[in-house]
Amino acid sequence: xxxxxxxxxxxxxxxxxxxxxxxxxxxxGYDATSMRQVAAxxxxxxxxxxxxxxxxxxxxxxxxxxxxxxASALAAMADGPVDQAGERLLRYFLGLLGDVRRPGPLLxxxxxxxxxxxxxxxxxxxxxxxVHAGIAAGLHxxxxxxxxxxxxxxxxxxxxxxxxxxxxPLAAADTDELAGWVAPVLQYYLxxxxxxxxxx
Amino acid sequence: xxxxxxxxxxxxxxxxxxxxxxxxxxxxGYDATSMRQVAAxxxxxxxxxxxxxxxxxxxxxxxxxxxxxxASALAAMADGPVDQAGERLLRYFLGLLGDVRRPGPLLxxxxxxxxxxxxxxxxxxxxxxxVHAGIAAGLHxxxxxxxxxxxxxxxxxxxxxxxxxxxxPLAAADTDELAGWVAPVLQYYLxxxxxxxxxx
Numbered sequence: 511x512x513x514x515x516x517x518x519x520x521x522x523x524x525x526x527x528x529x530x531x532x533x534x535x536x537x538x539g540y541d542a543t544s545m546r547q548v549a550a551x552x553x554x555x556x557x558x559x560x561x562x563x564x565x566x567x568x569x570x571x572x573x574x575x576x577x578x579x580x581a582s583a584l585a586a587m588a589d590g591p592v593d594q595a596g597e598r599l600l601r602y603f604l605g606l607l608g609d610v611r612r613p614g615p616l617l618x619x620x621x622x623x624x625x626x627x628x629x630x631x632x633x634x635x636x637x638x639x640x641v642h643a644g645i646a647a648g649l650h651x652x653x654x655x656x657x658x659x660x661x662x663x664x665x666x667x668x669x670x671x672x673x674x675x676x677x678x679p680l681a682a683a684d685t686d687e688l689a690g691w692v693a694p695v696l697q698y699y700l701x702x703x704x705x706x707x708x709x710x
Numbered sequence: 711x712x713x714x715x716x717x718x719x720x721x722x723x724x725x726x727x728x729x730x731x732x733x734x735x736x737x738x739g740y741d742a743t744s745m746r747q748v749a750a751x752x753x754x755x756x757x758x759x760x761x762x763x764x765x766x767x768x769x770x771x772x773x774x775x776x777x778x779x780x781a782s783a784l785a786a787m788a789d790g791p792v793d794q795a796g797e798r799l800l801r802y803f804l805g806l807l808g809d810v811r812r813p814g815p816l817l818x819x820x821x822x823x824x825x826x827x828x829x830x831x832x833x834x835x836x837x838x839x840x841v842h843a844g845i846a847a848g849l850h851x852x853x854x855x856x857x858x859x860x861x862x863x864x865x866x867x868x869x870x871x872x873x874x875x876x877x878x879p880l881a882a883a884d885t886d887e888l889a890g891w892v893a894p895v896l897q898y899y900l901x902x903x904x905x906x907x908x909x910x
Binding site for chain 1: 833895
């Protein structure tokens with residue numbers, strides 16, 4: 511899922527640095543992560559991290575590109591019946607977030623977006639390339655940008671409430687139980703009607 | 711709404727400090743906020759901040775108590791038809807968050823909860839005292855703790871997506887437009903049935 515691991519067959523220093531950065535962003539947050547910490551995590555010299563990536567913003571973008579694959583997210587929504595797109599998207603997202611006790615690097619991206627404008631920009635771009643594009647192209651619903659933002663609000667809320675704040679009922683629930691409750695909400699945002707709709 | 715202002719008729723140094731702390735938590739986040747910054751914001755000596763509050767955790771708890779009034783949140787849910795409790799809760803929450811361009815102190819609490827265990831504890835406690843209690847007492851729905859956590863996930867997601875990440879469609883939408891989309895979701899979490907429900 512996360513493409514940050516060592517590639518087989520040859521040393522991958524760049525990949526090691528991205529993995530270390532992903533761990534730092536997830537555990538310490540964006541602001542508290544330094545190039546020096548990332549270098550220590552990857553077992554390399556800080557100068558090498560700067561040579562590969564320049565600064566923290568570029569490093570964050572590299573982590574996001576390694577974690578989030580827009581094509582996979584689009585496929586998760588598009589491949590299958592339209593009326594189950596919400597459930598497929600939720601399961602894809604929960605898979606990216608990983609185990610509650612050992613969350614994957616996506617949580618670091620979400621956490622970073624709460625405090626960093628650059629991180630928020632990166633996630634907005636991802637949203638436009640995936641959910642927004644998926645709704646407009648595959649689901650043929652009106653107001654794709656508004657719907658994508660609502661979908662994002664619920665997914666980000668699950669990430670924060672279940673993985674960061676660790677609300678006990680959400681942390682204890684398994685994927686099927688969460689899907690039973692939340693998938694209908696995502697489906698409603700993706701394709702449903704609502705009462706006070708205004709044309710864009 | 712926020713009870714952090716100066717009380718009429720006498721100087722309120724404690725209140726000034728809480729207001730300054732709320733501004734710091736909202737703009738800089740929990741980790742980056744120092745007692746010294748809060749003191750500077752309130753125009754007092756750092757020693758006075760420590761004398762009143764002890765440490766940053768106690769200061770955060772004081773800000774949360776000033777911002778969040780469990781009785782008002784409970785009343786927002788309980789006072790009126792049960793089938794509009796979701797809309798009332800959403801409007802109460804959006805009112806607490808304030809204007810998109812000048813968010814109120816609640817956003818600082820939500821941001822802090824993403825990175826600080828203490829802040830997360832404080833918000834979990836608030837959730838148990840309000841949404842959870844409201845569902846159990848007034849709405850007579852099953853699984854009140856699970857439902858409260860789902861409500862929290864959507865509300866926190868709106869706070870992050872609209873006010874912190876500032877997704878354009880959500881930032882541009884007015885309260886009525888948001889309520890048209892999101893209130894049915896909160897209502898579903900508060901009182902609705904769902905497909906794969908498991909008894910606790």
